[in-house]
Amino acid sequence: MxxxxxxxxxxxxxxxxxxxxxxxxxxxxxxxxxVCDVLDEEGAAVASSVNGTYRHLDVTQESDWADLVATAELSLGRIDILINNAGVVGFSPVDKTDLTEWNRVIGINLTGVFLGIRAVAAPMAAAGGGVIVNISSTAGIMGYSNLSAYVASKWGVRGLTKAAALDLAKDGTRVVSVHPGGVRTPMTAGIDTGDMYASQPIHRIGEPAEIAKLVLYLVADATYSTGTEFIADGGATVGQVLDI
Ligand SMILES: NC(=O)c1ccc[n+]([C@@H]2O[C@H](COP(=O)([O-])OP(=O)(O)OC[C@H]3O[C@@H](n4cnc5c(N)ncnc54)[C@H](O)[C@@H]3O)[C@@H](O)[C@H]2O)c1
Known part of the structure; x- marks a missing residue:
């Protein structure tokens, strides 16, 4: 079972x-x-490999969320769990970030999470309560250079998680945020991280399965946790080693 x-x-x-x-x-x-994404071929392949279904969903589009929720309720009868995982990164210093790029990152990483929470709140309440896991980042715990929009979006996700947890507690819905450090995915494939992993307490990049196991724990077992942060970052945000 x-x-x-x-x-x-x-x-x-x-x-x-x-x-x-x-x-x-x-x-x-x-x-x-x-499984929802804008990469239809890859998304459909993942869905079929888990005996699930695939839906095209751009997280920034209200109408995509409305269609998804209507279809899910009709075909599956309920919604219990939402993993707000979609995200994008963009690199530029704050003084060189144009408004289009700022809006793109905030739109997908933060507004997309808001739209998702809002869309599933009522169906989750109707199912007796649910769990929403918002994937933030260590960029929602500390700052990084050249990542102003991303950092702002991920701090926003962390704050939104707390506000949503307070608002949705009445329905029996828990909302938590997850803060991964560097993880080996297509997002990080081309990024030169220098000695970032050498200087953190666990000297390596994380694997997607290590984050997925945390997400499963939050969904299935963390029944006394809501509105709070769960960090999986190899210790990157723990503090600074003093060489004295
Ligand atoms: N990889 C890391 O080191 C790392 C670290 C911390 C946090 N994160 C966060 O984890 C999450 C997953 O990242 P990943 O590393 O697996 O990245 P990834 O690029 O491999 O996957 C992100 C997925 O989001 C989808 N996506 C992008 N825009 C979308 C949109 N508008 N609507 C729907 N789907 C969209 C992409 O098509 C892609 O399939 C993101 O929120 C990311 O910010 C990643």
């Missing part, structure tokens, strides 16, 4: 990287998973 038998889960950005791994682990525990 799986920990999530009978549950319906939505994973955004589920076509690859961490989202694909989250879809796999939730399905392995018995959830019926709806």
């Amino acid at each position: 799986g920990k999530l038998d009978g549950k319906v889960a939505i994973v955004t950005g589920g076509a690859r990287g961490m989202g694909a791994e989250e879809a796999r682990i939730l399905a392995a525990e018995g959830a019926r998973v709806i």
Whole structure:
């Protein structure tokens, strides 16, 4: 018997990287998973590999969310779990970031999370309560150079998580944020991280499965946690080593 038998889960950005791994682990525990993305071919392949369904969903589009929720309720009867995982990164210093790029990153990483929470709130309440896991970042715990829009979006996700947890507690819905450090996915494939991993307490990049296992724990077992942060970053945000 799986920990999530009978549950319906939505994973955004589920076509690859961490989202694909989250879809796999939730399905392995018995959830019926709806994989959502804008990469239709890759998303459909992940969905079929987990016996789930694929939906094209651009997280910035209200109408995509409305269609998804209507279809999910009609075909699967309920929504219990939302993993707000879709995200993009963009590199530029704050004084060189144009408004279009700022709006793109904030739109997908923060407004997309808001739209997702809002869309599933009523169906989750109707199902007796649910769990929403928002994938933030260590960029929602500290600052990084050349990442102003990304950092702002991920701090926004952390704050939105707390506000939503307070608002949705009345429905029995928990909302938490996850803060990964560097993880080996297509997002980080081309990025030169220098000695970032050498200087953190666990001297290596993380694997998507390590984040997915945390997400499963939050969904299935962390029944006394809401509105709070869960960090999986190899210790990157713990502090500074003093060489004295
Ligand atoms: N990889 C890392 O080191 C790392 C670290 C911390 C946090 N994160 C966060 O984890 C999440 C997953 O990242 P990843 O590393 O797996 O990245 P990824 O690029 O491999 O996957 C992101 C997925 O989101 C999808 N996506 C992008 N825009 C979308 C949109 N508008 N609507 C729907 N889907 C969209 C992409 O198509 C892709 O499938 C992101 O929120 C990212 O910011 C990643």
